[in-house]
Amino acid sequence: MYAIAVTDQQLAWQEQPDPAAPKAGEIRIEVAWAGMNRADVMQRDGGYPPPPGASEILGLEVSGIVRELGPQVERFRVGDRVCALLAGGGYAEQVVVSEAQVLRIPESLNLQQAAALPEVFATAWLNLFMEARLSEGERVLLHAGASGVGTAAIQLCHAFGHPCYVTVGSQEKLNTCRSLGADDGWNRHDGSFVEAVRQWGGVDVILDPVGGDYLGWNQQVLNTEGRIVLIAFMGGRDTGIDLGRLLIGRQRLIGSTLRSRSPASKGSVMDALHTHVWPLIDSGRIKPLVDRTWPIQEADTAMRYLESNDSTGKLLLKVSGA
Structure with a gap:
């Protein structure tokens, strides 16, 4: 071949x-x-x-x-x-x-x-619904909202009743994210997203492929018992995590990768997609x-x-x- x-x-x-x-x-x-x-x-x-x-x-x-x-x-x-x-x-x-x-x-x-x-919807489902265990009405912050994973996650949040806020790299990308169901967003070139997300009302779950300085900022917008799911570190490995805020807010930082999981573990994610997401694709509510x-x-x-x-x-x- x-x-x-x-x-x-x-x-x-x-x-x-x-x-x-x-x-x-x-x-x-x-x-x-x-x-x-x-x-x-x-x-x-x-x-x-x-x-x-x-x-x-x-x-x-x-x-x-x-x-x-x-x-x-x-x-x-x-x-x-x-x-x-x-x-x-x-x-x-x-x-x-x-x-x-x-x-x-x-x-x-x-x-x-x-x-x-497969990759983007499995990643979004695994980390939002299986790792972070999103519950009814919880609010989500998605970094890199216009990426493959981000656009899949926006649609899942919208379909299952979770308000979501995105960070993106341009106004055009923000417009696309809104068209997919994002409630609001922030252009990362305008600096820290902290004040904007606080004004939006804070979040319960953050899906983060950036790491670096974002982790400290993430902590500042998390509601009590909020969860950060880290899936990559495009912004670097060095972070400004505040351990005091982690304890007082009962925050959880979850590291997650999909690629190294066993076939059985990946199969459980694919089965969940077949049950919960495939019908929404067939109905046109979710699209690649x-x-x-x-x-x-x-x-x-x-x-x-x-x-x-x-x-x-x-x-x-x-x-x-x-």
Whole structure:
């Protein structure tokens, strides 16, 4: 098969060995589209290696067609249209993955749209509803609101009755977030968001991919017993956490990653999406937001665009015409 290889931080489409035959409970997917994520940039740069045993090829989500079943596969048949959450290997013509990490594509979506679902909606659902345990009416602050995860999280908050406030990098991005259901927002280029969020009424849960100085600011806008879920640290590892405020406010800081979880753990997230989110996609209340697409041979160009921070929603790579 052909797949993306990384050489001197450059992405090249070249021939590589096919994945091994599917084991018990695994399926082989002919990849149609692959989603691009910040984690792929980190892996390209050597800062985020795949979990032990996972493919070294970039790519954490795909859509495509089931082409081969391993023993004891119960949920799928050859020819099914599916999307999958991966630990790696998505920038390729084929991928082998546990059936627990795969879902049939909602009837209302095509293969391109479906590739924008697995990683961002799984990340948003896991961290808002499973880690932070959002309860009825609780208020949410989403940093990087116009990102793939951010645009998914806005729609989930809106659908399940959670007012949400976003931080973004431009007025245009803020307008898009509002159109998706965000109640209000703040342009990060205007400085600290603390006073604006306080005036909005404070928040109970914060989804934060930034870290750095944001953690101290987050603490200042959290309501009592609020939760911060840290999913990345694009702003650096050094923080200004106030331990006194942490204790007095009974605040909780939760570190969370999705990629390194077991297939069973990822499967529980995918099952939750199938139960709670897939019906909303079929009804049109939730939709994947795709910014741009490129052929897989232009993955290097696509990744440079992702690094520019100009995108809103997902970037996708077309792999085949499956």
